[in-house]
Amino acid sequence: MRRILAIGLTSALLALGVVWLLFKRKEPPMVSVKEALLVRQTQELGRLIAAAEQESLFDFGGILVVVDQALVQDLLRSATPLEGDVGGGFHVRVDSAETSFADGLAIVRLDGKASVAGKAASADVSVYGAIDVVELDATSGVMTCRVSVSGVDAAHADVLGVDEPVRRLTEALTHGGLALLLGSIEVPVRIENRLSIPAVEAHRLRIESADLPLQVAVEDVNVLGGKLWVRVKATIDPRPAPEQRRP
Amino acid sequence: MTRSSRAWLAAGLLVVGFAGCRAAPGPEVEAARLASLRKIYDDLHGRLEKAVAQDPLAQRVFADRGQVVVAIRSGLIEELAGAVTQRYLDRVSINLTSVEARDEAAIHKDTFLGRMKVGEWAVDIDIADLRISLEAGKPKVSLRPEDRVEIELPVDVKESEGRVGIHFSWDSKSLAKLVCKDFDLTRDLRGRVLPQRHVLSGALRIGSAGDSFTLTPVFPDRKIPLKVDLTPASWETVEAALRTQNTADRCGTLMKPDNLVARLRELAAKGVKVGIPESIFRVVRLPAHLEQAVKIGDRTINLTVKSEGLTVLPQSLWTSVSAHVREVAPSAP
Numbered sequence: 223m224r225r226i227l228a229i230g231l232t233s234a235l236l237a238l239g240v241v242w243l244l245f246k247r248k249e250p251p252m253v254s255v256k257e258a259l260l261v262r263q264t265q266e267l268g269r270l271i272a273a274a275e276q277e278s279l280f281d282f283g284g285i286l287v288v289v290d291q292a293l294v295q296d297l298l299r300s301a302t303p304l305e306g307d308v309g310g311g312f313h314v315r316v317d318s319a320e321t322s323f324a325d326g327l328a329i330v331r332l333d334g335k336a337s338v339a340g341k342a343a344s345a346d347v348s349v350y351g352a353i354d355v356v357e358l359d360a361t362s363g364v365m366t367c368r369v370s371v372s373g374v375d376a377a378h379a380d381v382l383g384v385d386e387p388v389r390r391l392t393e394a395l396t397h398g399g400l401a402l403l404l405g406s407i408e409v410p411v412r413i414e415n416r417l418s419i420p421a422v423e424a425h426r427l428r429i430e431s432a433d434l435p436l437q438v439a440v441e442d443v444n445v446l447g448g449k450l451w452v453r454v455k456a457t458i459d460p461r462p463a464p465e466q467r468r469p
Numbered sequence: 470m471t472r473s474s475r476a477w478l479a480a481g482l483l484v485v486g487f488a489g490c491r492a493a494p495g496p497e498v499e500a501a502r503l504a505s506l507r508k509i510y511d512d513l514h515g516r517l518e519k520a521v522a523q524d525p526l527a528q529r530v531f532a533d534r535g536q537v538v539v540a541i542r543s544g545l546i547e548e549l550a551g552a553v554t555q556r557y558l559d560r561v562s563i564n565l566t567s568v569e570a571r572d573e574a575a576i577h578k579d580t581f582l583g584r585m586k587v588g589e590w591a592v593d594i595d596i597a598d599l600r601i602s603l604e605a606g607k608p609k610v611s612l613r614p615e616d617r618v619e620i621e622l623p624v625d626v627k628e629s630e631g632r633v634g635i636h637f638s639w640d641s642k643s644l645a646k647l648v649c650k651d652f653d654l655t656r657d658l659r660g661r662v663l664p665q666r667h668v669l670s671g672a673l674r675i676g677s678a679g680d681s682f683t684l685t686p687v688f689p690d691r692k693i694p695l696k697v698d699l700t701p702a703s704w705e706t707v708e709a710a711l712r713t714q715n716t717a718d719r720c721g722t723l724m725k726p727d728n729l730v731a732r733l734r735e736l737a738a739k740g741v742k743v744g745i746p747e748s749i750f751r752v753v754r755l756p757a758h759l760e761q762a763v764k765i766g767d768r769t770i771n772l773t774v775k776s777e778g779l780t781v782l783p784q785s786l787w788t789s790v791s792a793h794v795r796e797v798a799p800s801a802p
Contacts, residue, residue, distance in 0.1 A: 257499075260506050267513035274520035280527050285757055286540040286785075293536035293792055300794045301765040325514055364760060408763035410774050410792055411537060414756040417549060419556050424748040426564045434552055436756055446521065447531055456545055456756065458552055 255350050255373030259329065262352070262372070266326020270446060279444065284456035287365065287411050291323040291448045294353075294367070294407060298330065308399030312382070312391050313337050314347065316403065328353035328445045330369050332404075336382060336391055343381040349374050349395060356443045356452050358413055363438070365409040365452065371396040413438050413454055435459035535777055535789030539757050541682075542785050543612045546755075550618040550673045550684055551610040553753050557686070558605040558624050558669070561749065565601060565631075565695075570594040570741040572732070575642075588641045588649070592733060594660075594741070599631025601662050601695070601743075616781055617672040618684070626665050626695065633660030633699070635707065637729075639714070654710050658703035667693040669745070675786060677776045680759040682788065686750030694740030707733065759790055762798075769798040 273279040280286075298319035305315040316334040323329070330351045337344035351369040359366055374392045376382065382391060395403075415438050421431040441455040521527045530538055573591035577584050606623035613619055635656050641649040671688030699707065711726035759774045773793045780787040 254499075257503055257506065260503070260510055264506060264510045264513060267510065267517055271513060271516050271520065274517060274524075279520070280524050282540070282542060284542055284545050286538075286542075287757075288530050288538040288540075290536045296794050297763060297765055297770055300770050300797050301768045304766055325510075325517065363756075363758075364763070403766070405764070405766040407765050408760070409537070410760040410763050410772055410790075411539060412758040412760050414758070417553065417753060417756055419553060419753055420751050422746075422748050422751065424746055426566075426746050427561065427749065429561060429749070432556055434549075434556065438756065446517065447527070449530065451530075458548060 255348075255375050258373050259327065259350060259352075263325045263327050266445070270326050270444060273444070280451070282453045284438075284441075285413060285454040287409070287413075287452045287454060289409050289411075289450045289452070291321040291328070291450070294323075294328075294330070294409075294450070295319060295321040297407060298332075303334070304332075304403050306403050307339060308391075308394050308403055309397065310390050310394030310399070311339050312394050312399070313339050314349075314391075314395070314399070314403060315344075316349070323445045323448050323450055326445050328367075328450050329372070336376065338382055341381075345379050345381050346377045347374055347391070348376075349400065351400060353407070353443075353445075353450065356440050356450070358415075358438060358440060358454070363412045363414040365411045365413065365440075366406040367409065367450075368406050369400060369404060371400050413456065415459075529787075533789045534791075536792045537759075537790040538787070539759075539790065540785045540787045541755065541757060543781075543783070546618060546675070546786055547610040547612055549755065550620065551608045553684060554608050554610075554620050554622050554673065554686075555605045557749055557751070558603050558622065558745070561603045562600050563603065563743075563746065563749075565596045565599045565743060568596045568599075568741065568743055570736070572736050574732070586642045588639055590640070590729065591638050592729075592736075593636040593638075595634040595636070596660070597632040597634050597657070599629065599633065599660060599662065601629055602627040606666075612781065612786075613672075614781055616675045616779065617687070618675065619672045620670070622669045622671075624667050624669055624693070626662060626667070626693075628662060628664045630659060630661040630700070633658045633697075633703075637711065652714050654714070656706055656710055658706060659700040660703065661698050661700060663696045663698055665696050669693070671750075675755075675779060675781065677779050677788065678754070679776075680761060680774065682755040682757060682776075682779070682786070684753045684755065686752070688745075688747075688750055691745040691747065691750075692742045693745065695743040696738060696740045698737050704730070759792075771795045771798060 270279060298321065302319060303315055303317050306313070308314045314334060314336045316332040318333045320331045320333075321329065322331070330353065332349040332351070334347060334349075335344040336347040350372040352372050353367045354370040355368040357366055357368075358364070371392060374388055374395065376388050376391070379388045382388070415436050417434040417436060419432045419434065422429040435458070436456055437459045438454060438456045440452055442453040444451040571591065571593050573589060575586050575589045578587045604625045604627065606625065608623070609621040611619050635658055637654040639652050641651055669688060669691070671686060673684040674687050676683045676685055708726065708730055711729055714726070759776065760772070761774055762769055762771045764770070771794075773795045775791050777789040777791060
């Protein structure tokens with residue numbers, strides 16, 4: 223009887239272990255934000271050096287826009303405080319921002335407080351992000367930057383709950399939370415996809431306005447020396463303009 | 470508990486224990502990993518700094534105090550300038566109504582009193598209704614130091630026909646006045662513009678107009694010698710009209726109608742100077758602009774953005790921009 227009991231208990235434990243192994247969340251090992259950023263910077267540095275050695279790092283064919291980290295920092299700071307629900311039951315308020323554009327990464331650090339919705343207690347948090355996407359708005363041509371979350375540091379995170387609150391907050395910010403809070407960052411440069419030639423109404427002639435269509439797109443982005451280097455490809459579109467605009 | 474059941478229990482506990490374990494390295498392992506990573510990073514950083522220090526464009530950017538630098542490659546500017554200039558004069562129709570031309574000359578004769586001016590003739594051509602159609606060819610374009618893109622634009626003028634008024638006058642002088650009468654002749658004729666090609670030379674001046682970069686046309690010499698002709702029927706009309714004056718009392722003999730017709734043909738072949746209207750050359754903004762306001766989230770941030778001037782380098786057009794936050798517009802409710 224005892225033998226049967228022992229075998230049953232052993233089998234149950236084995237099954238439990240196997241089920242846990244199969245279905246437990248695939249979580250990456252805990253790595254500090256500092257280390258994660260250093261790993262990414264090291265990877266980016268390798269890419270930049272390879273480009274520099276091929277003399278293609280600063281080579282550009284169309285338009286080059288270089289944006290200083292101080293301007294992006296000023297813009298972010300002037301937009302603070304930024305406050306809102308970021309998902310996962312968390313509420314975040316950003317009070318200050320810092321930027322550091324170096325060695326392949328355009329790091330944006332947002333400092334503020336996080337709390338669980340409905341609770342007064344809050345934890346000091348630092349959200350580390352990186353500008354990963356630079357694009358031209360399809361309609362206006364304004365250059366915009368999107369920030370993705372690299373990690374979150376929190377002091378006294380226990381006020382945000384048990385069961386790895388920092389990881390849950392990071393996930394919430396990664397999965398749309400930061401976009402809700404910050405949106406995209408516009409840079410004061412616009413590159414239009416057409417060149418407009420105005421109309422003429424004169425005594426001897428009348429010419430309608432015309433658009434010369436252009437193909438423009440962000441080709442490449444590099445980060446170094448405190449600046450964001452955006453290469454924009456711009457060529458005359460071989461297709462004719464869809465319509466000539468009336469004056 | 471038997472040996473085998475104990476073994477099973479131990480294996481089960483091992484699996485559960487293993488499954489429950491986290492990959493949590495100790496602080497020493499993490500510190501060592503970070504130190505090794507930092508060493509690789511420092512080495513790569515040094516190599517990048519060395520490469521950047523050798524690049525003239527990078528050095529120029531780092532020496533610039535502007536918050537935003539915009540550089541446009543000279544090839545792109547030339548391509549845009551060429552396309553714009555071509556559009557100015559491509560498939561453009563110009564009305565030449567009221568364009569006038571004049572030719573005149575004095576006629577001298579040897580007399581027993583010596584060489585004397587016997588009269589003056591003049592011909593005035595007035596275009597009553599004639600349009601010309603232009604078609605631009607492929608321009609030659611080159612970016613020059615300072616601020617200009619030099620252009621040489623071939624322009625084809627298409628053949629066209631229209632109404633031309635022609636007025637002859639004869640004014641007898643000195644002794645001829647005693648025997649010859651002055652006369653005026655006006656005829657409505659059909660004139661035609663011959664197919665021809667001209668090359669317009671000028672430039673597009675690159676400038677900065679607050680928040681944008683502009684190409685301003687500079688074509689000081691916009692006059693083209695437009696080769697015109699009369700239709701064969703109209704030439705016959707002219708000759709016939711002049712012959713009506715080829716009588717003793719009208720002094721047509723002095724004027725010699727055949728000579729005058731030949732002179733008119735020369736004049737037509739030489740061309741009538743027609744000015745391309747200045748308004749055809751329009752100021753165009755390059756596609757890169759500076760914005761006076763940006764959005765972050767739902768906030769609008771108004772800026773003071775100022776271009777610090779333009780520099781035309783051998784390879785690119787370069788501008789540096791200073792931008793400062795002026796005010797933050799309140800969020801939308």
